[in-house]
Amino acid sequence: MIDRELVEVLPILQGLDATALDRLLTHAVQRNYAKGAAVFQQGEDATHFFLLLRGRLKVLQVTADGQQFIVRVVNPGDLFGVAMAIGRTQYPGTPVAAVDSIALAWPMTMMHDILQRSPTLAINTMQMIGQRLDAAHERLREMSTHDVEGRVAHAVIRLAREAGVISGAEIRIDFPVSRQDIAEMTGTTLHTVSRILSHWETKGLVKGGRQLLVITDLPGLRRLAGEEND
Amino acid sequence: MIDRELVEVLPILQGLDATALDRLLTHAVQRNYAKGAAVFQQGEDATHFFLLLRGRLKVLQVTADGQQFIVRVVNPGDLFGVAMAIGRTQYPGTPVAAVDSIALAWPMTMMHDILQRSPTLAINTMQMIGQRLDAAHERLREMSTHDVEGRVAHAVIRLAREAGVISGAEIRIDFPVSRQDIAEMTGTTLHTVSRILSHWETKGLVKGGRQLLVITDLPGLRRLAGEEND
DNA sequence: CGCTTGGTTGATGTCTGTCAATTTTTGTGG
DNA sequence: CCACAAAAATTGACAGACATCAACCAAGCG
Numbered sequence: 115m116i117d118r119e120l121v122e123v124l125p126i127l128q129g130l131d132a133t134a135l136d137r138l139l140t141h142a143v144q145r146n147y148a149k150g151a152a153v154f155q156q157g158e159d160a161t162h163f164f165l166l167l168r169g170r171l172k173v174l175q176v177t178a179d180g181q182q183f184i185v186r187v188v189n190p191g192d193l194f195g196v197a198m199a200i201g202r203t204q205y206p207g208t209p210v211a212a213v214d215s216i217a218l219a220w221p222m223t224m225m226h227d228i229l230q231r232s233p234t235l236a237i238n239t240m241q242m243i244g245q246r247l248d249a250a251h252e253r254l255r256e257m258s259t260h261d262v263e264g265r266v267a268h269a270v271i272r273l274a275r276e277a278g279v280i281s282g283a284e285i286r287i288d289f290p291v292s293r294q295d296i297a298e299m300t301g302t303t304l305h306t307v308s309r310i311l312s313h314w315e316t317k318g319l320v321k322g323g324r325q326l327l328v329i330t331d332l333p334g335l336r337r338l339a340g341e342e343n344d
Numbered sequence: 345m346i347d348r349e350l351v352e353v354l355p356i357l358q359g360l361d362a363t364a365l366d367r368l369l370t371h372a373v374q375r376n377y378a379k380g381a382a383v384f385q386q387g388e389d390a391t392h393f394f395l396l397l398r399g400r401l402k403v404l405q406v407t408a409d410g411q412q413f414i415v416r417v418v419n420p421g422d423l424f425g426v427a428m429a430i431g432r433t434q435y436p437g438t439p440v441a442a443v444d445s446i447a448l449a450w451p452m453t454m455m456h457d458i459l460q461r462s463p464t465l466a467i468n469t470m471q472m473i474g475q476r477l478d479a480a481h482e483r484l485r486e487m488s489t490h491d492v493e494g495r496v497a498h499a500v501i502r503l504a505r506e507a508g509v510i511s512g513a514e515i516r517i518d519f520p521v522s523r524q525d526i527a528e529m530t531g532t533t534l535h536t537v538s539r540i541l542s543h544w545e546t547k548g549l550v551k552g553g554r555q556l557l558v559i560t561d562l563p564g565l566r567r568l569a570g571e572e573n574d
Numbered sequence: 575c576g577c578t579t580g581g582t583t584g585a586t587g588t589c590t591g592t593c594a595a596t597t598t599t600t601g602t603g604g
Numbered sequence: 605c606c607a608c609a610a611a612a613a614t615t616g617a618c619a620g621a622c623a624t625c626a627a628c629c630a631a632g633c634g
Contacts, residue, residue: 175481179570181489185481200474206481229467236466237459243473244430250480251405251415251436257487258531259411262622292580301488303623308582324580324631340409492590523613536590538614554599554612575634582629589622597614604607 120167121218124191126242129234138228142218147211153195156208160197162219166190169215170277170289173207174298184298186246187212189276198225199243212289257301260340265300266310267339270320274329285332290325350397351448354421356472359464368458372448377441383425386438390427392449396420399445400507400519403437404528414528416476417442419506428455429473442519487531490570495530496540497569500550504559515562520555 121127122135130138144167147153153164156175171188185207188194194217197205229236256265278285293304293311300307311327314320319335321328329335351357352365360368374397377383383394386405401418415437418424424447427435459466486495508515523534523541530537541557544550549565551558559565 175485177485177489179489183485183488185484199470200478201471202474202478206478226467229470230463233460233463233466236463236470237456240429240459240466240470240473241431243470243477244432247473247477247480248430248432248436250477250484253484254415254480254487254531255405255407255413257484258413258528259407259409293582294580298488301484304581305583305624306622308580309622312582322581522611533591534613535592535615538612539590542614552613578631578633580629580631583627585624585626587622587624589620591621592619593617595614595616597612599610599612601610602608604605 117167121165124165126165126191126193126238127235128238130232134232134235138220141224142220145217145219147215147217149211149214151211153209153211153217154205156205158205160195160203160205160222162195163193163198163222163225164195164209164220165218166192166194167216167218169217170212171209171215172212172295173209175207182298183301184295186249187273187276193239193242196225196239196243198222199239212291262300262302262306263310263338264340266296266302266307267335269296269299270327270329271332271335271339273327274332278329283330284321285329287327287329291327292325347397351395354395356395356421356423356468357465358468360462364462364465368450371454372450375447375449377445377447379441379444381441383439383441383447384435386435388435390425390433390435390452392425393423393428393452393455394425394450395448396422396424397446397448399447400442401439401445402442402525403439405437412528413531414525416479417503417506423469423472426455426469426473428452429469492530492532492536493540493568494570496526496532496537497565499526499529500557500559501562501565501569503557504562508559513560514551515559517557517559521557522555 118135118139121139127135127138142165145153147169153171154160154162166188168190170190171194173185173188173194174182175185176182188209194209195205197203200206229239256268260268273287273291274285277288279288293307297304297307311320311322315322317334319329319331319338321330348365348369351369357365357368372395377399383401384390384392396418398420400420401424403415403418403424404412405415406412418439424439425435427433430436459469486498490498503517503521504515507518509518523537526537527534541550541552545552547564549559549561549568551560
């Protein structure tokens with residue numbers, strides 16, 4: 115059975131009445147994904163949409179010539195695989211479990227009905243997509259105007275905000291992140307990322323390790339990213 | 345009075361019944377924008393949302409340190425300024441008329457009601473935002489994996505698709521596009537764009553001119569962009 | 575305890591941003 | 605209608621950031 119308390123607090127489902135929530139949950143199927151497993155493959159027919167309950171996913175896209183890049187990180191509470199919401203019948207990317215993960219799945223055929231019946235849910239979903247659009251534009255602006263170091267700084271700050279666990283003065287990224295991963299988020303190579311992080315470590319901004327990233331001076335990073343706010 | 349025939353064919357309004365369309369149109373105000381005029385300013389409170397009827401807009405964003413970049417081009421039939429759809433109260437960018445343009449405007453307060461009352465319209469709007477998200481991801485992937493020449497090729501191909509007028513074997517971009525504009529779409533400088541276009545001209549791929557761009561060999565460009573499809 | 579995966583660091587080449595000078599086009603006011 | 609100014613584009617020289625190539629080290633894991 116699905117943990118109702120866990121689900122009903124999610125922002126995406128706010129404004130939904132009890133019966134509608136019940137109907138939604140009775141149709142959900144819970145699925146587990148071991149670290150490294152793909153929930154579905156880019157290009158597959160979009161048969162289901164998902165809600166991440168626990169864990170962390172990296173959404174990858176592969177270009178025609180085989181290059182890979184990371185579209186975004188899926189955090190607990192996030193919807194993913196909502197191909198219909200962008201008017202597609204195939205999944206645009208491949209979500210891979212960065213740690214053991216648990217998700218709820220619904221048949222995509224339900225999505226249209228759900229949205230038709232609940233304008234509130236439709237608006238929530240729209241705004242969620244809109245926020246992703248905003249984030250994508252922010253990244254585009256960065257890639258247009260900042261050098262690699264600035265982009266890596268932004269990527270690390272984003273990771274800290276989305277998946278950071280505070281312990282004392284430090285913030286640890288809560289899932290395994292390799293240099294390669296950061297490179298694929300910022301459009302550079304793992305070599306350059308490694309050099310930058312090494313340099314930062316000598317300046318006391320971050321601490322590194324194998325698939326480990328700890329921020330020790332967030333304000334310093336922000337200054338380096340070129341934006342005092344954020 | 346607003347030209348009803350012009351509006352009712354728009355994809356974004358499909359599935360809307362006649363009375364709903366009427367109610368919508370009675371609340372719309374038509375506005376004209378001379379070439380170079382801004383419809384609104386980035387950061388302003390989002391009081392209205394818009395539908396472009398005629399003309400062409402460039403949506404600009406300015407970074408904290410004053411650098412500019414072009415988020416997208418608004419074509420006739422496109423909604424813009426739908427800040428509410430992304431859960432914002434301020435406009436994220438500045439739309440500037442590239443040519444004399446005409447738009448319909450509605451008060452933003454109407455948006456929530458409209459979407460609440462018409463699930464179809466809510467879904468349409470959601471899918472429109474979703475398509476923009478898809479396009480943004482495509483651009484991100486490009487900026488991560490392609491060199492400048494490839495990105496410029498993609499940008500030109502997109503312009504041809506969105507705003508291209510076919511005359512014989514040639515495709516002319518239907519509004520003034522400067523080298524600077526293309527640079528701001530692809531995250532490079534006008535100098536590099538100029539060099540690339542000059543080079544392409546010698547290869548017979550495009551023809552240039554002051555704020556003018558004509559594609560003479562689209563298949564050749566596609567090959568150069570690295571994707572046979574698209 | 576070896577193998578695999580991830581990380582570090584150096585050497586080198588090149589793409590492309592920066593600086594600079596010049597030309598071409600357009601628009602405007604006398 | 606011409607002259608002049610402003611805007612856009614072109615092209616060259618140069619430097620620097622970063623990708624590529626390469627070698628080596630560290631840490632999990634079976």
